[in-house]
Amino acid sequence: MELQQLCEGIGLPEDAYQKMMKEKEALNLSEMEKQMGRLTEAKTAAEAYRQLENCLGRDEEHMKMLACQLVCVCRDYDRYKEKGISDEIYFDTMKCFTRFLGECRERTGTVVFDRGWWTYRQVSMTLFRIGELEYEMCRFRGKKAISIHIPSDADFTPEKVQESLKKAGEFLEKIYPDFADAEYFCESWLLSPRLGALMKDSSNIRKFQILFQIEEDMPQDKEYMEWVFGKMPDTPWQELPEQTSLQRKVKEMLKNGENLGAGAGILREDYRMNSGNGQE
Secondary structure, eight states: OHHHHHHHTTTOOOOHHHHHHHHHHSSGGGGGGGHHHHHTTTTTHHHHHHHHHHHHHOTTTOOOHHHHHHHHHHHHHHHHHHHTOHHHHHHHHHHHHHHHHOOOOOOHSSOOOOOEEEEEHHHTSSSSOOOOOEEEEEETTTEEEEEEEOOOOOOHHHHHHHHHHHHHHHHHHHOOOGGTTTTTEEGGGGGOOTTTSSTTTSSHHHHHHTTEEEEEEEETTHHHHHIIIOOOOEEEEEEGGSSHHHHHHEEEEEEEEOOOOOOEEEHHHHHHHHTTOOOO
């Protein structure tokens, strides 16, 4: 996979592409080969990311990091093919780079790659987008598990969620059978126990919540500030927008000294059985 071909395939914005290529041409990638090689391996990716960050030095817009990670993504293509993973999943997974650049632009008005600390998961082939949701192979409670993530551009209807879960089960059974029977869990503001009172039972969020057995409440978490309001966690409530009913309701909570928080839950066994992920 050539870098230009990859960037076209994931729809990388032209201005980001030009900035990234300028930094890439100035880099001596051979000096970072060890770190980049380790970045593509699940067991060493997190440490390699930190080492690579130090090697790159000053990188205010993180375009050097973007260049290094996208070069690694190009190398991943052959590994996808060897495992029998489709081009659709490859490009859908790697569009995270484009999505994150877009989210940063919307939030700050600038083209900055601010998610390198997250995307080494995609680079190391531990996280895949399958349909509307993302699935990360990890450990939970000391056992192999699948962490479900909800991309900001996901079609969150129950039908699409169920379709994604079904395809994920089939994917794991075929490509990563060691994880085929692993527990699915999700940690998100979407599972906040306080969110249910703000939503109608017919809402997509409520229908997503009931798929999970809530195991942990995180009342102080402020992850939702970015996803509900597009703002930083420390933004005063007076400065938050009120364009949607959810924004207005959560803003009222904050005004009253409350916090939405987050929750962690396990995908219910009966739903796993219905989602077609290999269990009968």
